[in-house]
Amino acid sequence: MLEKGIDKKSIFDKLNDYQKLDLKYESGKILGSMCTKPDPIAMQAYKMFIETNLGDPGLFKGTAIMEEEVISSLGELLHLNNASGHIVTGGTEANIMAMCVAKYLFELRSNNVPEVILPKSAHFSFKKIISMLSLKPVYVPLTDEYKMDVSKIEGLITENTMAIVAIAGTTELGMIDDIEEISRIASSRNIYLHVDAALGGFMIPFMNNENSNKLNFDFKCEGVTSMTIDPHKMGLAPVPAGGIIFRHREHLELLAVKTPYLTKDNQTTIVGTRTGAATAATWTLLNYYGKEGYREIVKKTLDLTKYTYKKLKNMEHINIICKPELNLISFTANNIPVDNLQEELLEYGWHVSVAEYPHAIRLVLMPHVKKEHIDAFLTDLNKLIKKE
């Protein structure tokens, strides 16, 4: 650390240099992130509330009301009245909270090592959780469609099963597990079911036709106990805005820790001090767009996904892993190994990511990605493939 500080101009010259090294979402070059450029109106709201701390909600009563309204809106969106939950730092904290609740419920009835049944496609946050919470993971294999093989679940349940985790929008392929069926199993066996809809939570409700509501993936399924839904992914909110929703208030309350010196008696998040800015941004987005607005955002994203899918499908040497259910597409090329292809694309400036299972190039078509970016990307991809 410097003894004497440096002047303001030099500071901002350096900050500008660092900023130049960062990629920008609007460049369209980020094709492998589940985050996106925050919506301008969300940014405005965020900046208004940067000083707030929802870890001490008695001081920031207005922001605290917004959090309640956001949780209630997200609950409704997911077919739940009187939702309990919080806007937290992201999907990881949300998943930790759900797994903590399941663990504490388990500990009320058993001293054994708690087991969590989860698909091989679960997000890596569960690896962190399993070590932190000392859980025994019981992995369910995937079907040919890369979804949790529901037929295998019953056979994996033991007296030590503390929870089942299902995914609505897997990180690697965007697949949606058969929540309706998994919920039936969880319900009949009285097992805690957590649905990680970090990505899908802000998409699936807007893909369904309001009347028919084909895909049941939320609290409409009676076995669903808690859900992760992240405003900072397809909700267009700035980071850190994750969401955790519990069906029962008493479950959230299992997380309560006494906070003697704060303005509220207890705290039910993992993180203590937490910004209210992301909550204000989320409140703004939900009210500004409404369901109608989000339907349009999701439609655009899915239209571009379909467009990209068709183009890739017709491209020589390209094999698509599976038909997209959300806004992710993964593929391999016959004539270039996946990791080499990723590197070569990077030389053209394209930041794609690589899925592990199956090993493939992974595209995430977030709202910052436009048709012209995809066209330019496909042109470069085609060049690379032809070159071989």
Added chain:
Amino acid sequence: MLEKGIDKKSIFDKLNDYQKLDLKYESGKILGSMCTKPDPIAMQAYKMFIETNLGDPGLFKGTAIMEEEVISSLGELLHLNNASGHIVTGGTEANIMAMCVAKYLFELRSNNVPEVILPKSAHFSFKKIISMLSLKPVYVPLTDEYKMDVSKIEGLITENTMAIVAIAGTTELGMIDDIEEISRIASSRNIYLHVDAALGGFMIPFMNNENSNKLNFDFKCEGVTSMTIDPHKMGLAPVPAGGIIFRHREHLELLAVKTPYLTKDNQTTIVGTRTGAATAATWTLLNYYGKEGYREIVKKTLDLTKYTYKKLKNMEHINIICKPELNLISFTANNIPVDNLQEELLEYGWHVSVAEYPHAIRLVLMPHVKKEHIDAFLTDLNKLIKKE
């Protein structure tokens, strides 16, 4: 959730209404928070980097460099070369990371329930951690000075001790444990020692005379394995800016989880997606103020603490709990029970907090609190006491 969104003007009218319900730090009425008004230059830097995500550092290379520089600077400040660590969401995540490392080290040698030795004055985040990580807490009583009773530690160590936790700036009274002596014990018994300096980390180094450096509380003490130091407390950074520093890189790496689809191979924070804005703000503050600037900030804060202490000491019916070591003062009144006094002060608009042990009114003199606020507060306090 609304079907149709509402117009921009109505949104901002509502946001303004909510903002009016929030307290502002500059009002001087917040006398019980360890957060404060972020420095203007930090806010400017923060706003420049809101879109960044250090969970995917390959996309935000400039911001990632700033994080490295911040960790290295904080390490140096705490007498550690080649520090490893991260800017995380706050003291809670920092403490979780330290306790996870200690737990994983313990699990390499034992299957027993790991025990953590910590003072009764430890922050409530440790209650969360103990439940989450399934640790057995072994509480050390406090001395008359409300510090961890060092003489009791040896007797509490067992083969299952996974870590000792000491505090440099307790949440309730701002007391600093005898880290030097605790470090000696930890060192001689080869036990992991974590120092929670969430508050003190940005104060103690600037209180010491550079040459004599009287108070050893950091990595200068050989037994100290990791430290929490929060830029969003006395560092003047906006939330979320906690800091965790490890002496050994291989300890941080025990937290590594493979992140196949991101731009870096693994992740060593608890939270996944995380804003780089707070890191940019912290980088800016460290470079803008340097040690010299922080020395001045800390001096002002401690001068006001001394001033308040003297005034309170001379006030009839007031009993001060102990002489402040940092910027916290706790007191009771002879003639009004603590909780009543808190409520009556609230009627005058003063948001003081209440310490649990000992039960007392707790003031935190953060940089947003000025002499005129304290004078007005003392006048009101005096009125209340005289009224009885």
